[in-house]
Amino acid sequence: MEPINQLIKSYKPTIDRNDRKQSHQDSYQCNDCKDTGYILEGSGLDMFARICNCQKRKNIERKVKSARLSKLLRTCTFDKFDYRFYAKTQIKENQLTYRDLAEKAMEASACFVYNIIENRTSDSLLFVGKTGRGKTYLAGAIANEILEQKPSTQLLFVVVPDLLNEIRSSYGKNTDSSEFEIMDAARSSEVLILDDLGAHNYSDWVKDKLYSIIDYRLQEQLPTVITTNLLDPPAMDLVLGERITSRIFQLCSVYRLMCERDIRLVRSHEDMLNVFAKNENNKD
Structure with a gap:
């Protein structure tokens, strides 16, 4: 019988070819x-090249990275904007309901994306509302839709406190x-x-x-989305100052988002109940 080592050697070229x-x-x-x-695609003189979907995905991923969209923000889409959190309860001061306000904000967002x-x-x-x-969800949905539909758009999503910290840190030596x-990118x-x-x-x-x-974006009429929990002009004046508040209202159309409870807390409560129910079912 042929030694096992010789058998292995005789099969090795075939194995190597298959592996390669x-x-x-x-x-x-x-x-x-x-x-x-x-x-x-096509043949002969009719042959042409089209961009592969993988390349389109990579372009979007590069744009998402340069736009500074977090993983959580990447999950925000218009399709998943949940109206059930906005009750049809009438608001005393303007006769509209929470749902009416949410629908107006959504319509304005879709129009903004279309125009871009x-x-x-x-x-x-300017989206105004309590925490x-x-x-932020609607702002994230706007960013995602623009980058999906028009990846060539130079879009930047910045959280204001993070932006200010980044500017401060730029004064260090190793930056x-x-x-x-930083300022030029935002402007x-x-x-x-x-x-x-x-x-x-x-x-x-x-x-x-x-x-x-x-002010730069106002003068150049550059499309901007701002979110704030400062609920009215006096509150904005007090915190930001009249100069900034005035520029914001010149630049932006205002949309309020109101509901009876913090959506994040409601979702967390629902998630806990779902986990509890799942555990109970597993026991059975």
């Missing part, structure tokens, strides 16, 4: 385009970006979303930075 073939197939991240980014996609002039938006009323670069981005322009402690230094961004 399999390895070559497995090395493609996309089997449709073989990682070229393009797919050839179609290269039309768009009104900027947990859906302002990747200068204050000018000149094709679409800017300023989230959580809220009730924080704003020094004169902070107010100067915010004014610079908002």
Whole structure:
């Protein structure tokens, strides 16, 4: 009988060839385009190349990263905006319901996205409401829809306190970006979303930075979305100052989001009840 070592050696070239073939197939991240980014269609003089879906996804992923959208924000879509949190309870001061306000905000958001996609002039938006009323969710849905429909859009989503901290840190020696670069990105981005322009402690230094961004975008008529938990002009004047408040109301159309309870807390409560019910069912 042939020694086992010799048998292994005799089979090894065949095994190696099969491994190389399999390895070559497995090395493609996309089997449709073989990682070229393009797919050839047609034949002869009618042959043409189209961009593969994998390349479109990569473009969107790159844009999402440069737009600074977090994983949580990436889950925000218009389709999942849940109207059940906005009751048809009438609000005394204007005869509208919570649902009416939410529908108006959604309609304005869809119009904003449409205008960006179609290269039309768009009104900027200010979403006003208490914490947990859906302002950030709707802003995130706007960002995602724009990047899905028109990935070439230069969009920047910034949380105001984070932006200010980044500017402060730029004064250190070991920083990747200068204050000018950070401010210029916020001022000149094709679409800017300023989230959580809220009730924080704003020094004169902070107010100067915010004014610079908002005034530039007003002068250049650049599409902007702002969310705030400052509920009326007097509250905004008190925290931000009259200069910034005036510019915001010149720049933006205002939409209120109101509901009886914090949506985040309601969702958390529902999740806990679902887990409890699931555990009880497993016991049975």
